[in-house]
Amino acid sequence: MFKNRDVVCSVEIGTSKICVLLGEISGDGQVEVIGRGLVPSAGTVVKGEICNYPALLPLLEKAVDEADASSGGRLGDCRLVHVLVTGCGIASQQGVGSSTIRNDERIVTETERREAMENAQVLNLAGDREILNCSETFFKVDGRRVSDPLQQRGVRLETHVHVVHGIAARLDVFRRAVADAGFGDVDTEVTFSVLADDFAVLTDDERAQGVLLVDLGAGCTEYIVEYDRGICASGVIQLGMEHVANDLSVAMNLNIDLCRRMLADGTLGRMRAENREYLEFRGAAGHLRKIPFSSFETVIDWRLREIFEIIREQLTASGAPHSLDAGGVLTGGGASFFRSEELFREVFELDCRKRIPADVGGVLTGLDDPRFTSVWGGLKLAALFLGEYDETRRPIDSLVDGLNRMWGSSKTTLKNIKKVIKI
Secondary structure: OOOOOOEEEEEEEOOOEEEEEEEEEOOOOOEEEEEEEEEEOOOOEEOOEEOOHHHHHHHHHHHHHHHHHHOOOOHHHEEEEEEEEOOOOOEEEEEEEEEEOOOOOOEOOHHHHHHHHHHHOOOOOOOOEEEEEEEEEEEEEOOEEEOOOOOOEOOEEEEEEEEEEEEHHHHHHHHHHHHHHHHOOOEEEEEEHHHHHHHHHOOHHHHHHOEEEEEEOOOOEEEEEEEOOEEEEEEEEOOOHHHHHHHHHHHHOOOHHHHHHHHHOOHHHHHHHOOOOEEEEEOOOOOEEEEEHHHHHHHHHHHHHHHHHHHHHHHHHHOOOOOOOOOEEEEOHHHHOOOHHHHHHHHHOOOEEEOOOOOOOEOOOOOOOHHHHHHHHHHHHHHHHHHHHOOOOOHHHHHHHHHHHHHOOHHHHHHHHOOOOOO
């Protein structure tokens, strides 16, 4: 299926960083990281959206060049680049499509399943919007709910589908940036970043039992709920750790860069572990200021709690399941902050655990950090998407084979492929 020199790429253009990963697909379909480029966004991205294209492009080009250099010049072998997006007016909704089971045996086959999936994507969206990703949530055969409709007997198949869509013009800015940075002749796919998180850190058992995944980033926070291996809800709110830093800067009259560093480097967590009552700072005139540590906690807790409560309200409004036996998973840069997991548990009343990218292979190190969950998941997705471009086989054959290698379960493979892509 894969050529010896198949290389794929994942690109994340975020509020705090631009990250480019190059990966090589081995003979068994696994992807190994062979190159990485990482540069700060330097204010060119706000709340997950590109706000200064001329300034962004050289930064993205630098990240691409770094990835190429660290891979030993393998960028020219890249066959597919996967771009992760957030913001962009992204929203989601449930669609329903149906098909009639017409074969003599009255057995659901891939033909009926595909037809129902396509019908479910016929939504009454505004003309400026674009469907990004579609995923099957659950099925009904003659009104009876089933997890997998294939080989079920009946007359009518009904497919409930989770559809993610965004503002087309904003999404095109990301495509144009990647093309201008050196990928103009490379096939490009765009995915809502939290779906890449799902692929990077969740287990199939968690997807089956019910799990809430939250990516707490710098400018945005994304979330997704899976239950019975179906995506029930997802969304993005344009609030993140950058807003926490801004709150601290205003409330404590401190430089915002200092506040960012304290949140990111573990300073405040160490202060709490040491039971410090005050934090000391030198003012512009050299005067020593002592600020109670409790004041920092109050400001931080207010904003983080607000972020989680907005997600909880959106999940309630969408009718997402309340019973999530696998609890919650927290990732993204904000997951490392010492108060994040504790507040997650309080607001959602769920167990919570921090996750870093899983099963990262390759000679490069330093990806064992929740900041790289999305871009690693994007690279894994790119490896699977590449099978769709194999002209020697039907797309579904290539995709199924790829997932068989990833999950090692032929029973759940075909069902899960629809979780992350449109086919």
